[in-house]
Amino acid sequence: MLTVKMSVNGKPVSAELEDRTLLVQLLRENLRLTGTHIGCDTSQCGACVVHVNGVSVKSCTLLAVQADGAEVTTIEGLAKNGVLHPMQQAFMDNHGLQCGFCTPGMVMSALDIVKRNGSAVDEATVRKELEGNICRCTGYHNIVKSVQAGAKSMGG
């Protein structure tokens, strides 16, 4: 067993965990932050994407202890005072989600895309950079629109 400490959505957390605990298990089971999902076991679907120290990672492919001391942001940490983050709002405005299961990972990956590519990111780049996030519902059409719209509104 290990003691793991980190900041999750700005709040300090500490947990006693088996060494083999994944970050996604810590989030979902210990912290009950169930917005982060598990959709595969081969690190491909991206339903589990969170930010660790500001960059996107697949929380199903990271031990909780490997995030010891880190700042972790999950989908639950984006809206402030009941106001959706511009990227969340863009997904709502552009019908970028249907069943909602892949959505948290999509939004977290979208923020990472904007961070690296700026607010005018083009469609082809968005499509390429969503390679690690699988959606079965939307055909990606409205997800891509959402990411571009969210990027634009984040840029001012």
Added chain:
Amino acid sequence: MAENGVGASVRRKEDNRFLIGKGNYTDDITIAGQTHAVFLRSPHAHATINSIDTIAASAAPGVVAIFTGDDLAADGIGPLICGVTVTSDDGQPHRAPVHPALAQGKVNYVGDHVAVVIAESLSQAKDAAELVEVDYGVLPAVTNTATAADEGQTQIHEVAPGNLCFNWPFGDKAAVEEVFTAAHKVSSLELINNRMVTNPMEPRAAIADYNAGTEEITLHLTTQNPHVHRLVLSAFNQLAPEHKLRVVGPDVGGGFGAKIFIYAEELVVGWACRKVNRPVKWTADRTEAFLSDAHGRDHVSTAEMAMDENGKFLALRVMTRANLGAYLSTFGTMVPSYLYAFLLAGQYSTPLIYSEVKAVFTNTAPVDASRGAGRPEATFLLERLVDVCAADMGLDPVEIRRRNFIPVEAFPYQTPVVQCYDSGDYHAALDKALVLANYGSFAARAEEAKSRGKRRGIGLSSYVEACGIAPSAAVGQLGGGVGLWESAQVRFNPTGNVQVFTGTHSHGQGHETTFAQLVTEQLGVPFGNIEVIHGDTAKTQFGMGTYGSRSLAVGGVAISKACEKLIAKGKKIAAHALEAAEGDIEFADGNFTVAGTDKAMSIEAVAFNAYVPHSYPEGLEPGFDENAFFDPLNFSFPAGTHICEVEVDPDTGEVEIIKYSAVDDFGKLINPMIVAGQVHGGIAHGVGQALLEGCRYDSEGQLITASYMDYAMPRADNLPSFDIDYAPTDPPDNPLGVKGCGEAGAIGAPPAVINAIVNALGVKHIDMPATPETVWRAAQSV
């Protein structure tokens, strides 16, 4: 139109919770004291079980219980059932092997359920499962759809000689043969409809809790139809009496058919929670989902069309072998029969159709409905064959379709294969699609591509499907075991807000929004004051759930009918309060008014009056809460033309979709934004089938595409943005004028994509998935 009413692209009510991480999916649910179940699955496709030794596993840390098929049988639980009968050509019902939830003496596919291990933690359950010792007697496996029923094959089930579930002929064989003999031209094609794994992004899961005080089992699970689950689990699997079983489908992360069915895991978990007197939770990992979700498609067919000298279709003959897997899934028999052969007329006026479907057992996972279910198979076959016909007759694919379309004046149109199409204007959709796709200037684009060493192709698909899966009488006649009406309850609370209870289930379709739009339109209650509730047998009246694009076309009408009842009752209450005759009361925009006066009463005030009936019509029941059921007279028949333009790299076989245009007839649109989303998703699903997704078993029955490492799901960079439009007609049988839109893309897309590739390469046919190597080989062949 009311604000946020019918026709408005209202933002979805459900989005907020999903976007802030507050969805409530089955695996998100934790119950104090819960245990974790792991299923020990067969590593062999076909084997006898000589013995199961659980002694070491039972002694492992944290193990609560281990159960096998004998334990289930001892309690009289199961077996799993198939709910639709198909009569074979010998006059006997289809062969139905016993389908135990946990294997009894034999396993029949890799992933088949051998035992369940229940432990304090998931890791402990997995650790212990590895200690269960099973002695298997491995048998040869049958995996090939085309040859499973051939002589000399290993027999899987004693009750199904020749591995044949049914041989189901439909139509006048002799008359069709006569036409073929005399025909000017016969075009034919052999084709495979590739097996798919449905892959909703949320894996299946279940958590069961038994209350010894009330003797009630509560089962939260990933379901598209909680009441159907409860009915089957009670009536056929003996899990618990219906009134002592609560089934909840909370937020469900996509279904596409795969979550219709009653699966072994759900039954076992539901049963085990009482055995161990603790909550029991099971969540599939993705590999388990690949192994044990019901798969889709998997047909091998020969199709032939007889034509006259003008390319007019005279008769169609189809021979199909359909793989049903190792056991019959809940609706497995229905998919390659009624949902397939009855759609073989397509958009065409072909007067004679004969089909023969041989459904076979193999040592593979059960096969059942998957987005489109039977209709994609029929459409792929027909729309590919039509292109072959065009080539054989020297006609443009557009022209041959135009010559054979059912004309607009022929509707309602009785096809030779049972279905009577409600409404349609196939020429209109085709014409609009041709414009949307810039079809006329394709040749110039192909030339330009050629100059870059690429080959362009364009392909059409004009599909029709049967949706709004209902009428009960028709389903019953065909051998279905259930009614397929839908129900609704619309309840005003005394404070004037409205709760709408529907028997359908939303798992991405946005019912909470669309149904609220219907109600705000009809009752004039502000959209924000309407809440749609579904998915819990303890909250909602009996309902049949969501599949076959039925929710709006059937469930939406039930809601509308409940609203009508409220208005009728409201008129009585308003008449009394406004001191007018009931016949003088009119209702519009949320207000009851006395005709020709300014006397008015809001529907909210009427509702309050109904719950506080101090001054109230004599003899009228208090309360403002109405139920309605709706059983339509016919299916609905969405249709459309999809056009795909591709560019093929002949050097590598890579296919890029340059442009995808779809023009559909869904009747009236309630929320165009949501409808467009359904179309996009369906197209992507269909493109996935055409280019990427192929479920493959090897000859020993091992699933070699058991993860996303080997099963290619469509991703954002496989697809373009889509161009979509509509050519609606008004279906006379549907009171809301709606048809259903959830499956159209998955039905229309596969032949459009393959027709485009075939056009690019100048070959006769290419099988799905058209992987780079397949396409490269085809490109080499010409």
Added chain:
Amino acid sequence: MYEFSYKKVSSVEDAVAAMQSADDGKFVAGGQTMLPTMKHRLASPSDLIDLGGIGALNGISIDDDTVTIGAMTTHASVAASSEVQVAIPALAKLAGNIGDPAVRNRGTIGGSIANNDPAADYPAAVIALGATVKTNKREIPGDEFFTGMFETALAEDEVITAVSFPMVDKAAYMKFENPASRYAIVGVFVAKSGDSVRVGITGATPCAHRGMRLEAALNGNFSAAAVEGVKIPVEKMNSDIHASAEYRAHLVKVMTRRAVEACS
């Protein structure tokens, strides 16, 4: 995952000591292959020794003719490095197309080459660029590092510290992706320095290797046309549901041709 004991170390020496004292230890770098393998219970190390805390293994340095990348440098860092983009642009591009963005934020060059997945990208670059793999014990020429499928020249307790890539005149990497996994069905890295051409091939065979036949054809005639006459031995190619040996052999030539075209 089976149980294991996690050890975080802050120096290479500590890592080696932890390995030597473990029953059946494994080093973990970014973990992007290791953890999924363990989740599927296909690996069961007694100890997992995390190299992530060794600051000295992280970073990129450039001198006159060499790019040296610390073993724990992530693919994202290599892709984003303006220095690598100038010095060996093909290498930055290769790194920027491994896995997906989230995987690139964790996956490392050291982890990738130590794992030596037959379809990984970096081995093609290590071979074609004639890189040197630096470890706590020695320097291993890139040509000698990859010894077989998932096998390398590394000893059990040997830690990669960095990989040094000589700059070349021109280089390009072309990958034909598996549509499911997005790993390379075939990846070809072509590097040209003066009159010398080197070709590194991944995905095609059980282990990344030099394309000697292709090099022979391209030395002296560095053109796409030179590739045409080369015979790729089909019998040595991998074959699976995604690509037959024959198709892979064909793709080797197509990817080489495209890499050569991209160099000019």
